[in-house]
Amino acid sequence: MIDKSRPVTLDALDRRILAALQEDSSQSLDEIARQVNSSKTPVWNRIRKLREAGVIRRQTVILDPDALGLGTCFFVLVRTSEHEAEWQQRFLAALRDRPEVLEAHRLAGEIDYILKVRVPDAKGYDAFYQALIKDVRIFDVTALLSMEEIKETTALPV
Known part of the structure; x- marks a missing residue:
């Protein structure tokens, strides 16, 4: 069970990974690893741990409301x-x-x-x-x- 009463401790690499994911979560692991100056496996492990800790709740897309007639x-x-x-x-x-x-x-x-x-x-x-x-x-x-x-x-x- 995720304990939301305490914030998760993040290091600099975690923060760079989260920033990259927030910018565009559709990026490949290779692209994210390149951006954060790491390799693919450690990035994948960090993302998995961040999901398990509840830091990453879900991944989704952002739609343009004007394009959908909801301007x-x-x-x-x-x-x-x-x-x-x-x-x-x-x-x-x-x-x-x-x-x-x-x-x-x-x-x-x-x-x-x-x-x-x-x-x-x-x-x-x-x-x-x-x-x-x-x-x-x-x-x-x-x-x-x-x-x-x-x-x-x-x-x-x-």
């Missing part, structure tokens, strides 16, 4: 007057069932949740909103349209 991004601020476990379970289930929701965070402060939502356009957002409020009661929702994406990354600073 409109909203940040949705949700306030609720209900804080019971049953409401929260229904709300979280509703979010998990909505593919438009790319991220959801529970916050401290006046706003309870923030959602990152990708849709084709304003009508797409309204359809998402109508489906959400049909599934669960929400006290207040504010939708903020992202006018320009200035920075987006999945890469963590290693």
Whole structure:
């Protein structure tokens, strides 16, 4: 079982491997080994150990939302007057069932949740909103349209 309460100790080679993988995980082991100035077998062993330690959760691809007709991004601020476990379970289930929701965070402060939502356009957002409020009661929702994406990354600073 992975112990997430303690960060994993990484050395310089681990960090270089992780940086290379975050840049492009489709690279071959030979390419990564060349980038990090090591050989293939030690790099493969390090990657395996990083997976086993839970540092590498999964590998995936990053798609272009505009190319898929999902060029409109909203940040949705949700306030609720209900804080019971049953409401929260229904709300979280509703979010998990909505593919438009790319991220959801529970916050401290006046706003309870923030959602990152990708849709084709304003009508797409309204359809998402109508489906959400049909599934669960929400006290207040504010939708903020992202006018320009200035920075987006999945890469963590290693």
